[in-house]
Amino acid sequence: MLSFVIRRLLAGVALVFVIATITYVLMHSSTGNVARNILGENATAEQVAAKTTELGLDQPLLTQYFSWLGNALTGNFGISWYNSESVTAALVGRMPITLSMVISAIIVIALISVVLGVTAAVKGGWLDRVIQVVSVVGFALPNFWVALMLVLTFSLSLRLLPATGYVPPSESILGWAATLLLPVTSLVLGGVASAAQQIRGATIDVLRQDYIRTLHARGLSPQSVVLKHALRNAAGPALTVLSLQFIALLGGAVVIERVFAIPGIGTLTVNAALGGDVPLLMGIVVVMAILVVLVNLVIDIANGWVNPKVRVQ
Template identity: 75%
Template sequence: MISFLARRLLSGVALIFVISTITYLLVYSSTGEVARNILGESATAEQVAEKTAQLGLDRPLLTQFIDWLGNALTGDFGVSWFSSEPVTSALAARIPVTLSMVITAVVVTAILSTILGISAAVRGGWLDRVIQFVSVIGFSLPNFWVALMLVLTFAISFSWLPATGYVPFEESPIGWAATLMLPVTALVLGGIASAAQQIRGATIDVLRQDYVRTLRARGLSEGSVIYRHALRNAASPALTVLSLQFIALLGGAVVIERVFAIPGLGSLTVNAALLGDVPILMGIVVVMVVLVVIVNLIIDIAAGWVNPKVRVQ
């Protein structure tokens, strides 16, 4: 188990380094006009040159990267070029907001897709056909369109839920749940359908195995066969699907947070990209990759615990 975790940790660290390096080279190679963007069109050439030197952009790119990497390893990602706010402070204020939305969406997706997927695999018939049809519809609808329809229906037409904004959990748990209900719904509708389809397929494959027929021949109840044996072996592909769903939900949060005016990493990413605020963008990229690595590590541990054969693979 220790070697299993060590391999996953090393691959995660390598992934963080590679993606951070590639992103840095891409974004910093296109910062030629950033000083003028900060100072405005009325700035003189001397002022632009002075600002470029102040930001350190007149140095060789490799030197800039080595300095950034050394500071990043200590948790210092610099300051925003436009607001002078430390990147770590900006991220610390936004990460809990995005994680509360994404984690809630993952939990809802896991519960509902597991129930629907297993039900479709075991019962078949009309339920199976409905889930397959809904999965196609849910996957084809853009989540921003779903979000707008939810706002028009439940926030504007019926005034049941707030259309925009975010309430921290510590301030009001009820308000927190109310502000997340529509964004989470917009995120999970397509994800539940596709995840249920994947879980259905994995469960059907397991139920066709010889050992399942043997268990049934021995007189075990159908519930015991499904939930104590088949589900355990179908859990590994299901967990993989959920890890992919987490990554997709992080990407979807960028759009959803803009629609619902939620102050999370998504809105921060869009604002930083529009302004060309590279230190903020680099901090967001590193945080996103670290989150993905952590979630994949947790999924790998859970899969190895459910199915010990996974540890050998």
């Protein structure tokens, strides 16, 4: 297992390095007017040249890259070009907000999708068809549209929940839950639809195996066969689906945070992209890549524990 984890970890480090390098080159190919954008149209040529030198954009690309990489390896992603805020401080302040929303959503998705998927696979019949129809409809609805409908219904019409804003849990647990309820619900609907379908398919495949029929023939109860044997063997595909859902939720958070005016990584990313703030964007890309690698590593370890064949492969 240790060599398995080391291989996955080294592959993750290489992936983050490749993503950071490609992103850095692509971003710096469009930084020609950054100094003027920061100073404004009324800035003189001398001021623009001085700002370009201050940002280090007058240096060769490789020099800029290795300077950034050396600092990034120590956790220093530089200073935002537009608000002079430390990129690391900005990420530390915003990441917990986004993660609280995404982790809450993935927990709800895991619980609901497992129940729906296994129920559809085991019961079949009309219940299976109903669950599939509901899943397809939920998957087809855009999460931003769902978010707007939830705001119109529960915030503007019923006035039960806040439409925008974020309350830290340190101030009020109830306030924090109230501000996250609608955003999390917006993320959950599509995620449950996709995950439930995948878990249903994986469970059906397991239930068709010969050893499952043997267990039934030996007199084990249907509940025991499903809960103790079928679910363990269907756990691998289910974990993979949930890891993909986690990554998709990170992307979906960008839109949802804008709808609910939540000051998380999504809002920070949009503002940085609109302003062309390369240091801030690079910090976001690298941290997100590391997060995705860590999630996949945890899922790989879980899959290796559930299925020893994965460790051999």
